[in-house]
Amino acid sequence: MSADQAAPSYQDLRRAALAAAEPSGYGADAAIVCDRLVRIFTADRVEVQALQGLDLVVDRGDLVALVGASGSGKSTLLNILAGLDVPTAGSARVAGRDLLAMSAGDRLRYRREVVGFVWQQTARNLLPYLTVAQNIALPLQLRGRARSRGAAARRSARVAELLEALGMGELAHFRPAQLSGGQQQRAAIAVAMVGDPAVLLADEPTGELDSETAAGIFDALRTVNRELGATVVIVTHDPMVAGEVRRTVAIRDGRTSSEVLRRTVVDEHGAETVSEREYVMLDRTGRVQLPRKFLEALGMEHRVAVDLEPDHVAVRPDDPTGS
Numbered sequence: 001m002s003a004d005q006a007a008p009s010y011q012d013l014r015r016a017a018l019a020a021a022e023p024s025g026y027g028a029d030a031a032i033v034c035d036r037l038v039r040i041f042t043a044d045r046v047e048v049q050a051l052q053g054l055d056l057v058v059d060r061g062d063l064v065a066l067v068g069a070s071g072s073g074k075s076t077l078l079n080i081l082a083g084l085d086v087p088t089a090g091s092a093r094v095a096g097r098d099l100l101a102m103s104a105g106d107r108l109r110y111r112r113e114v115v116g117f118v119w120q121q122t123a124r125n126l127l128p129y130l131t132v133a134q135n136i137a138l139p140l141q142l143r144g145r146a147r148s149r150g151a152a153a154r155r156s157a158r159v160a161e162l163l164e165a166l167g168m169g170e171l172a173h174f175r176p177a178q179l180s181g182g183q184q185q186r187a188a189i190a191v192a193m194v195g196d197p198a199v200l201l202a203d204e205p206t207g208e209l210d211s212e213t214a215a216g217i218f219d220a221l222r223t224v225n226r227e228l229g230a231t232v233v234i235v236t237h238d239p240m241v242a243g244e245v246r247r248t249v250a251i252r253d254g255r256t257s258s259e260v261l262r263r264t265v266v267d268e269h270g271a272e273t274v275s276e277r278e279y280v281m282l283d284r285t286g287r288v289q290l291p292r293k294f295l296e297a298l299g300m301e302h303r304v305a306v307d308l309e310p311d312h313v314a315v316r317p318d319d320p321t322g323s
């Protein structure tokens with residue numbers, strides 16, 4: 001918790017006590033838990049199901065990329081996690097906060113204190129007439145107690161800490177227009193992190209950058225994750241992403257469909273290799289979505305034969321002879 005952060009309110013303490021008393025269940029200790037999340041938009045009396053029962057668990061301290069085709073629901077999910085939009089049904093919890101049960105006041109506090117957000121458009125993240133240091137300090141100044149004794153010194157110390165962590169100390173007095181796109185996004189990450197949020201959400205943070213600069217932004221996001229302790233969720237189209245994060249979750253038609261986990265394996269000689277494995281999601285009712293390329297390769301459609309083997313479940317094309 002940053003020095004400028006207000007003491008927890010009675011409501012915060014009550015919520016924490018109730019959460020602690022809850023039996024540990026689905027994703028009980030996770031930073032983010034979405035359970036059968038649904039978001040339906042209605043435009044011109046036409047309903048669009050942007051999220052169709054999405055399940056997602058992100059552990060505390062994880063660094064996750066969300067990928068998927070245009071229109072698959074990534075931004076809808078991120079806006080809900082950011083407290084900018086409210087789901088139609090299902091449940092969503094971030095750092096112990098129930099996103100469907102928050103009052104307007106809770107939601108505002110949640111956006112200020114629990115989550116940080118980085119937009120794709122650099123202009124949306126920074127105020128053009130403030131310097132980098134002033135932009136970073138602003139969220140703390142807007143908080144209560146900003147004028148309490150010692151607040152200014154604590155604020156400066158926090159700004160300096162972030163500038164240093166993100167390797168941009170020499171840019172403290174520059175204005176956004178004097179920075180490159182990559183430097184602007186680094187500054188935006190510092191702004192989002194200044195209140196010490198539990199979760200940092202980034203919507204296409206490298207969308208307007210070339211690949212070398214984008215690699216630097218992933219580096220900054222890893223720093224925030226590792227050194228500042230934030231759980232980080234990045235929505236991206238960037239094809240490089242699987243090589244930049246430990247876990248990549250694919251969203252298809254408003255549901256999580258598959259994910260890739262990267263693990264670093266150290267052999268007996270100390271040599272490191274990175275292994276990647278693709279998984280499909282198993283929902284709470286036992287449904288899995290098989291990759292389309294598998295279904296096509298074996299001509300599977302409508303119905304498959306499923307058998308329990310000693311250490312796996314076999315899924316085979318339907319055999320019309322029934323043998």
Ligand SMILES: Nc1ncnc2c1ncn2[C@@H]1O[C@H](COP(=O)(O)OP(=O)(O)OP(=O)(O)O)[C@@H](O)[C@H]1O
Pocket residue numbers: 041042043048049050068069070071072073074075076077
């Ligand atoms: N405010 C809205 N009103 C109506 N429909 C919406 C609204 N926001 C999103 N949608 C629809 O919901 C679906 C999911 O949109 P979303 O923006 O979440 O997808 P996305 O995966 O982020 O796409 P992209 O990668 O293009 O940003 C789309 O069909 C979109 O048209």
